[in-house]
Amino acid sequence: MGAYVIRRLGYGAIVVFGVLFLLFILFFTVTSPDDIARKALGERVPPAVVEQWKINHGYDKPLFPAPGQWADNMLVEHYRRMLTFDFGRSDADDTPILERIRKGMGPSLALTIPLFVLSLLVAIPLALLVAFFRETYIDRAGVILAVLAMSVSVLLYIIGAQYLVGKVLHWFPISGFDSNPQVVVRFLALPIMIGVANGLGGDIRFYRTVFLEESNTDYVRTARAKGCGEVRIMSRHVFRNSLIPLLTRIVVAIPFLFTGSLLLESFFGIPGLGAITVDAIQGNDFSVLRTMVYIGSLLFVVGQILTDLSYALVDPRVRLE
Amino acid sequence: MESHLISNGIVLVMLFGTAATIWAVRRSRLWSSAFVSLWHRRRLALLVTAVYVGVALLDSVAWVGGDSLGGDTVSLHEARSVIDRVFGGSQEKSYSAPLATTEFYGGRGLRYPGGHWLGTDMIGRDVFYLTLKGARVALLIGGLTSLIAIPLALLFGISAGYFGGRIDDVVFFLMTTLASMPGLLLLIALIMVMGKSTLAVCVALAVTGWVGFCRVSRGETLKLRELEFVSAARALGVSEFQILTRHILPNLMHLVIITFVLMFSGLVLSEAILSWLGIGVDGSWGQMIDQARNELSRDPIVWWNIAASGAALFGLILAVNFVGDALRDVLDPRTVKDEK
Amino acid sequence: MTALLEVTELTTRFPMAGKEVPIVDALDFEVGRGEVLALVGESGSGKSMTALSLMRLVPKPGRVASGSVRLDGEELLNLPVRAMRRVRGAGVAMIFQEPMTSLNPVMRVGEQVVEAIRLHERVGRSAALDRCRRLFEQVGIPDAAERVHAYPHQLSGGLKQRVMIAMALSARPRLLIADEPTTALDVTVQAQILRLLRDIQEETDMSILLITHDLGIVNEIADRVAVLYAGRIVETAPRTALFENPMHPYTQGLLRSMPALALSGRRLPEIPGVVPSPSDWPTGCRFASRCSKVMAVCEGVLPEFRVQGPGHDVACYALQEAASRGEKKGVQQQEGAS
């Protein structure tokens, strides 16, 4: 177990190194620092200011290590800063990125955690229900509805719901955010509903397949033969075994709760990390975008490790060796 | 070379390819029976898909010449597709509702009263025409990306799965690294860095999209490699290359097709999101939805633009999803075995 | 006294190639109290489906189409779902061919047995666990006290099958259906399990319906044998009668083609051809196409059962023909048997 975790972490670290290298190639060698500086400062600034800005933001060094320059170059600097979580300041507005991330995490989590939990609470029982009624018209209708739901672009969901629920029915504010607990639910209700609805089709279909796969197994037949009822079979035998494939989908998603949702946050004006990312994209803020990709990758690697470890929890056959 | 000639050439190649595929499918009982049962299960979805493909093809065959369109002199010298010639050219000045005779705002008369089945957009272009044009873009995004991603994934997946060892380590590392990066962000970063063009979007989508299928094909190859017919082939002195091409690859073909279909819908949907971020492909439905987004809040509401593009997108994805579902059932060797 | 299990005209159909095909076709048989009946047949003969039909566990889209299954006189086929659930496990228990997959991989084996106990009896968890331990000892699981906490993958195939048997015994069933219980096991372990089944049967006096393709196993354990071919029973006989005097051409062929009986270097007597697929079963005798004694009448209508000896019924026109030609043959056969 211990050895496994260490090895897994080690591999994770190698992957993170790879990710960082890719980021370096993308953001430093393909885009020149001068462009970034001019974009941030405007076109009229004298070259001296650009140089100063590049020094402030750490864009002033040679790109790659060269003899005698092994440490003092952007590649090494990039690794050093990313690995020590010293993300520096935004290219666009000079704010410290780490602080922005810290501020954005709260709203993001406020959106994603209920969204995540609610998705599971809605999709899994519905999928169990559909699987329970397999080969009946509920099942068929469920599958068709799921495919229908999957075929709608998320943009349409958001636009439609904002229009209907927000503008016509006056149920919730159309958009916005306030961390005051009194009102936060008001703002989050609609994006969460849309998020759940958007994922529901795919989730139900996936979970249903898993449940059906499990309910065709021999041990389910054994359970029936010893007199188990269908509900008990579904909840005790099928569900617990389905956890193994489900975990891959679920646990990996957990770290990404931190990074929020790009679309929901920016459409609904929730100042989370997703919105920050979209701002960075639209404002060509490379340092923020770079950091977000890095954090996303880091979280993914963590999620992978968590998934692997969680297998050991639900599946006694898995010994982490 | 002129781009329309390339496009015509591609259409020609595609038609030949389709003919060849049909011929091959008809020869192979395995595939033809799969197709027959697919046809029985999803006749409507297949027909709908065929209509989309047909429109896209009609929009890809283009030539120079003919009359000018509504005073647009440049168009005389440009290659215009069949769709352009039949449906294009009825330009108005601004919005008009479906089949309206006057402009939506202000009520000025139209140049083609009642001639716009789905109305016109902000600068007076016929929405039906734009919707038809979107089919080609959607298929281009889905098709081109798959054409890049799937062979790449197969190459890496098969060699990793079959040869194992160092090759597997390298491919696996590459896969994990790419998979670790948040897909959409990587996609955006790639497009921002490569510049915005259809090819750039497709390449970026392919770079982020090949990993999933690579993993699948690697896993399947690992499984196939251990199967006895591969051992038998090796015992018969068949070379590694021939084992790969004659045994492993054909046994992955069903996955290729299923992946192609399922990937397709995902790609077209992600393009819509890219369009929202302003880095989508010109003329796509995603762009139309994005343009039309604000129109929903217009008062009186302009609904036909988003309705047309949304419905076109929905229709294609739905048909493709249904076909994909059925394909999965039809081609999955497990179900094939059950039928036996 | 009536038999414990009476099966009449049991038919189970599956949709196949556009029509509903009877996989199990109008089976008639009985299992007496304390009796071990072996249902023998090759793959595709419908023997497993028969077992599942009795339990009403036929997987969709198949269904039990007609017939009657009576356990202690109680008709099972139209029992309400709830009552049927009570019969499963407590009335009829079942063990399967693959002990690897038949146990829930994520539950401790003890837990699975406890579940079976508590489904049918109101007992506390610890009491049930105690009983589970005793059952484990009874089926010869060494270190039973610890093994109840093991997961299936921690046990060998033989032990898993013992757990399955313990689970089957937990609700004290009147009938145990053992569907190929040793096929997946090694010969040495198979011998252990067969011995165990025989011992348990003797101790508890429950009836066993043994489903197998291996005539050796039949000989080890069965009291009576029913031979199944293509969804139909072709011959039923007491064990010794069947082995000494098989009457149906299929049974005869089956026994003769066993390599264990053949002398080395000689050709094995083989049954030519293959078992027809259920979708194109002939209207007449289903063995007709492979039978060495085939006659014109065989291809018309299914042959009826005729009593050929004490408890020995055979469905074959050739025998009926022989019988109608005189008793001489029967005498000769009896002589040959002695």
Next chain:
Amino acid sequence: MTTPLLRVQGLRTWFPIKAGVFRKTVGHVQAVTDVDLEIEAGSTLALVGESGCGKTTVGRSILGLTPSQSGRVEFEGADLRGLSQTAWRPYRRDLQIIFQDPMASLDPRMRVRDSVAEGMRSFGLGRDESERTERVQQLFERVQLDPDHIWRYPHEFSGGQRQRICIARALAVEPKLIVCDEAVSALDVSIQAQILNLLADLQSELGLAYLFITHDLGVVRYLADRVAVMYLGQIVESGPTASIFANPLHPYTRGLLKAVPSIDPHRRGGAPPVEGDVPSPSAPPSGCYFHTRCSDVMEQCRTQAPAVYGEGPQRARCFLADPSGAPR
């Protein structure tokens, strides 16, 4: 003394078990340990054992399909062990294999004609495709299949027919030795008899040698000239079929023979001849591997590994077989 067609000496195939942070090899699954075999041309050697005893690995290692660590695999005097795939190629024609699972041993996406012709193509047998097709048809007739069916796909055949196709595929390159890896185990009794007969016919006609890997002693008795019994990766007893069946030396062989259910209605087995389960091949017991289950276990069995004893054709890896007189 003539060289046998195939001679295996001291073959060892172990699979490493890796663990720890740096995936160091911490042990081995000892699938095959020091196996010696000999097969004369035109004869049949049966390799018998329970599942997991390594008999399949022996077959695959002989053919170079599974890499082995040490020993010699001499075919007509040439050592094949450890050869590269290219160096192996010339011998592939002479050594063929038939697998247990007729479902998995034919490429489901390939017409059976192509599967059968594949070996011919790779060795350049036959002038062109049509000649090969003709040859495939002949082979089909030879294995009692309808030659018109060569263009079908594997799933259109029954299990027995598929096994015939596999035989045809092996025969297509005119081998001298065929490894039959549980070739009839998955078949029904009536079909099994057909295939066994076919194999016997082919042997007498073509002078083939078989390495017959099986767990079914009935089949062994019917088919084999000589038998080798494996337990936990080792050959525990070998000898002519008749003498082994008549007078097994090793307690395991004895147990195995007794465990087979008989179909004599007047003989039912008594107590199970061998108790317990097979130990794990990654941690075999000390001393004699069989001592944990042996009814005749002695003190020295627990600590000392027995050598192969016996004079003449029948030999066993057991102290009881030691003619020098083991202490009792």
Next chain:
Amino acid sequence: MNLKSIHSGARGLGWIALWALALLACNNNPYPATEGDEKVLYSSFREAPRSLDPAVAYDTGAHAITGSVYDTLLEYHYLKRPYELIPGLATNLPSQRPGDPGYTVYRFDLRPGMMYENDPAFALDEPGRTTREIVAADVAFELCRLADPAVNSPVVEPFSNIQGFQDFGQALTQRREDPAFADLPVQDQYASLGGISGVRSVGDHGLEVAVRSDYPQIQYWFAMPFTSPVPWEAVAFYDGQEGRPRFADHPVASGPYRLDQYDRQSRMVLEANPNWYGAMHPEWAAPGAVYPSEGAPGDLEAGLLAPEWVGQSLPFIDRVEFRREKESIPYFNKFLQGYYDAAGVIKESFDQVIDEGGLSEEMAEMGIRLEKGVEPTIFYIGFNLDDETVGRPGGGPARKLRQAMSLVVDSQEYTRIFTNGRGIPAQSPLPPGLFGYDDGYENPYRQVDLERARELMVEAGYPEGIDPATGKPLTLSFDTYDTSAQGMLQYRFFTDAWRQLGINVKVEATNYNQFQEKVRNGAYQIFMWGWVADYPDPENFLFLLWSDLARSKSGGPNTANFMDDRFDALYLSMKSRPNGPERQKEIREMRQILEVERPWIELFHREDYALFQGWLENVKPFGMSFPMTKYRDLDPAARASHREDWNQPVVWPIWVGLALVIVLIVPGVVTFMRERQ
């Protein structure tokens, strides 16, 4: 396990119940609680200001904050038009006297006794201190900061007219090469250089600034936050180190409001500054601290001079809440729901709001008011005159080509489609309301004339648009970094027009970096740009075409690279001339040059339609980006009652939905049960 699963099930149910409760308790009010007696103004922002440093902040968004937080020496009169300067922190408008040759000295006098807002930064000055008096040296300090290259102020160019301004900046750069000097606090650096030579503080409250005589426009700059007094303590203290924010994020100022909360992602809050001179010294009745008693004609009728406000102390509103609204539609909808107090008319809702140039009935019933005004702006399409095909090197034919292209772009149609007709078709760079604007002038090349344009194409050597060099339609590129769907539609409008001439203009939409790269390399042909005036003087528009500021020459804002000697001469002469017939004549001649040369295709001057809720009082649109919040007033009670009226949730769909679910599910369950028996 069983128990556990029941528990988790129960917990799940609990969650659902919690959410259901939350939903029932919900309404669409985006604010936590009622604001009580306080007068709170609700406003919004789209993107957080990049910087709140008054020396740097230069966009409308930032001015919404800096304009309220930083007070200036001079201000604009709230009501009077044309715009009139009034004293702010200064006691009077500056007096002028001649200085060194070519320079004029402006003298300002600050009111004594004005204090900064309370801030811990002042502890640097003297421990425990939280505020101090505003002195003239603070203005001088801020002028030094403008000159400091490290501050990177965007307005260095106009301020270079101050005597010694540039020298100061250069000297600073030079001295900073010495690390010892560079490590000094900036205020010490400035002091050791003796400040800018043309800026001198006289005592605590007098300030003299020497400016080149040909730049009288400098006065307008003293009405902008660039010249606000800035305490050196704030700059020194808020350096972004040790958890302290940067000065750019933490203003320390003297205005009517102070920044109370600043969350760039979602929220900014201003609250009335108790230290403001207007609040501390109402007895002064300073012009910038009381509501004006006279206005422009019509203001009295409009109720802007009602007795309840005239002469009253400012500000009326206690707090201003800015919420982030990235998308205009939700923002506008919230305005219609009463949650914002003011809004522009978004084009999507134009037809709902505006009826024949006035407010629609529906809006009028809601009590909403509409205010219109032309902004001092110009939007134009520019040609890169360095380009061979469309520019100077192309000589006469290229000019004809530009003329032809100008002739087919229909501004009227453009504003009708894209701005709902809000905007006046531009005939020249100068917008209405500015000196030099000529109402009767019609630019002959800005009237759509397809025939004439085609003739010009023939004359330019491109008959039917065919480029003789290739035999194909002339292909030009339109460069932009706006890739939004909306942007593409606009460009499409122009390219469609040019296609009528047979010119194939391709829109090259790239990302910002690539666009800037193109501009830097001169690799662009046609672009679209807009300009919003800093101050109401024609110079502020015409300098966009001055050759000294050409992009290719100096990186200046003359992106068209227009260089014309005659135009330059006229420009320099016009710049320093006071408004009068002479100036008018020069401007007219410059217009004449532009008319023929066509460096630009002038599109339109933006017209602002602003909507205000009925409860927001004293509203007069200002045009330029100066927040006039302190003059406004509102009625919270009216707002509360309207909000309640307008936002009753519609509940019936919930019941319909529930019924639908039941109708769908029940038959399924029934069927299933039947099948099982």
